[in-house]
Amino acid sequence: MALVEVKDLVKHFPIRSGGLVRREVGQVQAVSGLTFDIAEGETLGLVGESGSGKSTCGRAVLQLHEPTSGSVIYDGRELVGLDKKELRDLRQQIQMVFQDPYASLNPKMPVNDIVAEPLVIHRGFSGSERQEKVADLLRDVGLRPEHGNRYPHEFSGGQRQRIGIARSLALDPGFIVLDEPVSALDVSVQAGVINLLRRLQDERNIAYLFIAHDLSVVRHVSQRVAVMYLGKIVEIGDKAPMYATPAHPYTRALMSAVPVADPVKERTRERITLEGDVPSPVDPPSGCRFRTRCWRASDICATTEPELAEYVPGLLTACHHPIGPDEDITSVDVVSRTAASVSA
Amino acid sequence: MSLATEGGEQPSADVLLDVRDLNVTFPSEDGDVRAVRGVSYRVRRGEVFGIVGESGSGKSVSTMALMGLLPPTARITGSATYLGDQLLGRRDRDVRKYRGNNISMIFQDPMTSLNPVYTIGQQLGEIVRAHYRISPKEAKGRAIDALDLVGIPQARRRADSYPHEFSGGMRQRVMIAMAMMNDPDIIIADEPTTALDVTVQAQVLETLMSVKDRLNAAIILITHDLGVIAGTADSVAVMYGGRFVERGSVDQIFGAPRMPYTLGLLASIPSLDQDEDELTPIPGTPPSLVNQPEGCPFEPRCSMAALVCQESEPSLESTDHPGHQAACHRWEDVMKMATDPSLSEVPG
Numbered sequence A: 001m002a003l004v005e006v007k008d009l010v011k012h013f014p015i016r017s018g019g020l021v022r023r024e025v026g027q028v029q030a031v032s033g034l035t036f037d038i039a040e041g042e043t044l045g046l047v048g049e050s051g052s053g054k055s056t057c058g059r060a061v062l063q064l065h066e067p068t069s070g071s072v073i074y075d076g077r078e079l080v081g082l083d084k085k086e087l088r089d090l091r092q093q094i095q096m097v098f099q100d101p102y103a104s105l106n107p108k109m110p111v112n113d114i115v116a117e118p119l120v121i122h123r124g125f126s127g128s129e130r131q132e133k134v135a136d137l138l139r140d141v142g143l144r145p146e147h148g149n150r151y152p153h154e155f156s157g158g159q160r161q162r163i164g165i166a167r168s169l170a171l172d173p174g175f176i177v178l179d180e181p182v183s184a185l186d187v188s189v190q191a192g193v194i195n196l197l198r199r200l201q202d203e204r205n206i207a208y209l210f211i212a213h214d215l216s217v218v219r220h221v222s223q224r225v226a227v228m229y230l231g232k233i234v235e236i237g238d239k240a241p242m243y244a245t246p247a248h249p250y251t252r253a254l255m256s257a258v259p260v261a262d263p264v265k266e267r268t269r270e271r272i273t274l275e276g277d278v279p280s281p282v283d284p285p286s287g288c289r290f291r292t293r294c295w296r297a298s299d300i301c302a303t304t305e306p307e308l309a310e311y312v313p314g315l316l317t318a319c320h321h322p323i324g325p326d327e328d329i330t331s332v333d334v335v336s337r338t339a340a341s342v343s344a
Numbered sequence B: 001m002s003l004a005t006e007g008g009e010q011p012s013a014d015v016l017l018d019v020r021d022l023n024v025t026f027p028s029e030d031g032d033v034r035a036v037r038g039v040s041y042r043v044r045r046g047e048v049f050g051i052v053g054e055s056g057s058g059k060s061v062s063t064m065a066l067m068g069l070l071p072p073t074a075r076i077t078g079s080a081t082y083l084g085d086q087l088l089g090r091r092d093r094d095v096r097k098y099r100g101n102n103i104s105m106i107f108q109d110p111m112t113s114l115n116p117v118y119t120i121g122q123q124l125g126e127i128v129r130a131h132y133r134i135s136p137k138e139a140k141g142r143a144i145d146a147l148d149l150v151g152i153p154q155a156r157r158r159a160d161s162y163p164h165e166f167s168g169g170m171r172q173r174v175m176i177a178m179a180m181m182n183d184p185d186i187i188i189a190d191e192p193t194t195a196l197d198v199t200v201q202a203q204v205l206e207t208l209m210s211v212k213d214r215l216n217a218a219i220i221l222i223t224h225d226l227g228v229i230a231g232t233a234d235s236v237a238v239m240y241g242g243r244f245v246e247r248g249s250v251d252q253i254f255g256a257p258r259m260p261y262t263l264g265l266l267a268s269i270p271s272l273d274q275d276e277d278e279l280t281p282i283p284g285t286p287p288s289l290v291n292q293p294e295g296c297p298f299e300p301r302c303s304m305a306a307l308v309c310q311e312s313e314p315s316l317e318s319t320d321h322p323g324h325q326a327a328c329h330r331w332e333d334v335m336k337m338a339t340d341p342s343l344s345e346v347p348g
Helices: A054-061 A084-090 A111-123 A127-140 A157-169 A187-204 A215-221 A239-244 A249-257 A263-268 A299-303 A332-343 B059-064 B120-129 B136-149 B168-179 B198-215 B226-232 B250-255 B260-268 B307-311 B331-339
Strands: A004-016 A024-038 A043-047 A069-074 A094-097 A175-179 A207-212 A224-229 A232-238 A315-318 B015-026 B033-044 B048-052 B075-082 B103-106 B186-190 B218-223 B235-240 B243-249
Touching (some): A004 A054, A024 A043, A024 A054, A024 A207, A024 A232, A043 A054, A043 A215, A111 A127, A111 A157, A157 A187, A207 A215, A215 A239, A224 A239, A224 A249, A232 A239, A232 A249, A249 B198, B015 B059, B015 B218, B033 B059, B033 B218, B048 B059, B048 B226, B059 B186, B120 B136, B136 B168, B168 B198, B198 B218, B218 B226, B235 B250, B235 B260, B243 B250
Parallel strands (some): A043 A207, B048 B218, B048 B235
Antiparallel strands (some): A224 A232, A232 A315, B015 B033, B015 B075
16 A cells, blocks of 8 residues: 555646735646555656646645645545644654755754654653663764764755754654755765665665656656656656656656766656756646647647546556557657758 | 967967966965966967866966966966967056957856846947947947857847846856857866756856857857866866966877876766776875975875985976876876776875
8 A cells, every 4th residue: 555645636726816805816826636655665756847736746745835736645544625733643653854955954953853843743862871872873874973963054065954854863754755855966976865865765664656867767766757847747657657758748858858977878868858948837738738749749639638547557647649668759740840950 | 179278388370379378376374375377378260278176276267367367365476378479577558458358267166256136238339349349239249149059049038137036047048149259269168067967067167169160269268067068178177286287189198098187087087878886086185385395296196206206306308199188296106007907006
């Protein structure tokens, strides 16, 4: 059974007019009906470009944003609609690690206190018990306990992210939402934090919702991957088919746009260059939200929203014109599309 | 594919920029910050020269020094000539003659590089009018042409828009348009796509390369992203602790690195098309640029470090491939390990 079950999750932010009355004049449809689950000890990678709603999704799952509608079940318990007290108890088991280790740690607190805070609040730890537990946590994330009385600014970016991870582990959570946990770090440091997250998951059987824009990192940490575009999951499923033969045109384009650190591959790779920008989530396109940038779009895409269905084994894809695993992607329409944008 | 830009050899007519022994030092309370040390390179017409490094490696400072964009406290020594004209040590008024004209720059964050209260057309036109005597109308016409070239739809109408009316990718195209206004010979692009999503990044890089071809210009591409370098650069310099630690053609750097830091960088990024068990991070943190110890700046983090690495700093020297240089006492051992996998010592 899944540890986390998210069903039809919606989060719209109201846009209010200026002035005293602050009438609602529109809605940012940040997350529009997401359904996915995460098993115990599993990592679901959530990828998408800026504005796709992936961070909002993470926060809505944790009830940091109150969802507009939908359901989030953790370990058999519904989180949506819980009162503050109940939520606070449940938050011991569900944690979050943020992108910016500079902004998410209190600069005026020594690291010992930062890591101990959840223990003090939820478990009433004090004295030597608290000290021991904090030292264990710091060791677990690869920091030296004797550095615990230093302040965040005395640590490097990678070390700060480790402090954030130690804090999230303090209450032995079963589920952690990681929102771009390594994207602020230099690559040589990033690898160490990724290894740490994988080791902690193995040791503690924690489920991760790993939100990131870096597809290589997501491949490395995830068992399953969901691709978001403009508030919707356009494709979700097992990592292997997702990276080898994704059926959704957007996933194909996204994968092909990632620069790889290999000049030989870069020269021979087929690149699908999408035109234009992501449309505004205030007024998303009708039907399929990707249709305005899709080279395979037809009339039906404007009128009917595609449902998630299995076209490639192990993947669910929301597309009227999915790409078959054996289909030649170097088809004429793609090449001409790419050529057009070069000459532009 | 052009060969690596060699310092001191093969003088040729198509060398646009010749930088020799560039040093940049910032005085600070803790002592001198030696941000750039002994950097030399040449850039030829039509070439994309990539400078790759992590934060604090000195990659941005090394090009800003050429453009006179560093604070007056910076001490700059060495030589940098553009078609024979010395760029360093000049008064700002004199550097301005080249800046934005023969040599232009594109920065990471277009929102802070554009003036919010002027239209895009005015800002682009101003660049021409700063260097040439043409009418405002003519300048606007050239601005529209440039916007059209970088793929901004309805350029005529968009020239009257303000920066906030553009999306991030479009703003970065405006920056490229801005950089090409006076048909420069050299475009310095400092992390031009770092703030962009990958699909937009691909568009912007394509635009930049087509502008380069059109102007037959050279590009100095500064980035931390090895993927971007692999896909666009002809020759590459890897920067660490203010120095070039390896230099060569893009195939040499990625295919046969001879410096453990480069190897470590390549080992620490996960692959897009293969599963790997564990990544190999580089232990430790980048060096402080104040009071640097004597030896190799990478020595404290290097798995191959020997005694000599603590004692003396290696200089950039030729390796087994022509035009490929590495600053490493043990580059030959790095090479042996690459050719003989049975030597199991893992670098990085």
